[in-house]
Amino acid sequence: MSGIFDATMTMIGHGLNLSLTRQNALNANVANIDTPGYTPKDVNFADALKQAMETGSAQPDTLIDRPDKAPGPDGNAVDLDMQMARLSQNATLYQASGKAMSRKLAMLRYVISEGA
Numbered sequence: 526m527s528g529i530f531d532a533t534m535t536m537i538g539h540g541l542n543l544s545l546t547r548q549n550a551l552n553a554n555v556a557n558i559d560t561p562g563y564t565p566k567d568v569n570f571a572d573a574l575k576q577a578m579e580t581g582s583a584q585p586d587t588l589i590d591r592p593d594k595a596p597g598p599d600g601n602a603v604d605l606d607m608q609m610a611r612l613s614q615n616a617t618l619y620q621a622s623g624k625a626m627s628r629k630l631a632m633l634r635y636v637i638s639e640g641a
Contacts, residue, residue, distance in 0.1 A: 555609075565608065
C-alpha cells in the first residue's frame, strides 16, 4: 500500500488476512474431527506475518501440520478442546486487529475533514 496508508495499516491488513486464513484452517480441523488419518492444519502466524511484511503480500496458503495429540486408532490427531481454544484466540486477535484498523481509519477521516 502507498499514499495515505502507512506501514501500520499494511501490517494490520496482513494480520486480518492471515487471521481469516487461520480461521478457515481451524474450522476445517473441527469439521474433520472424525475423519480417519486427518492431521490438523494451522498457520504459523508470526512467521507468516513476518514473511508478509518482507515480501509485501500475505501468503495465506502457508499451512503447517499441527497435530494436537498422538493419532488415535483411526489415525486422527484432532483434539476438539485445543481447536476451540485456538478458534477463540484467533477470534480475539481478529477483533483487536479490526478495532485497530477502525481507529486508524477514524484518524484519517478526522484529518480529511480538517478536524470538523
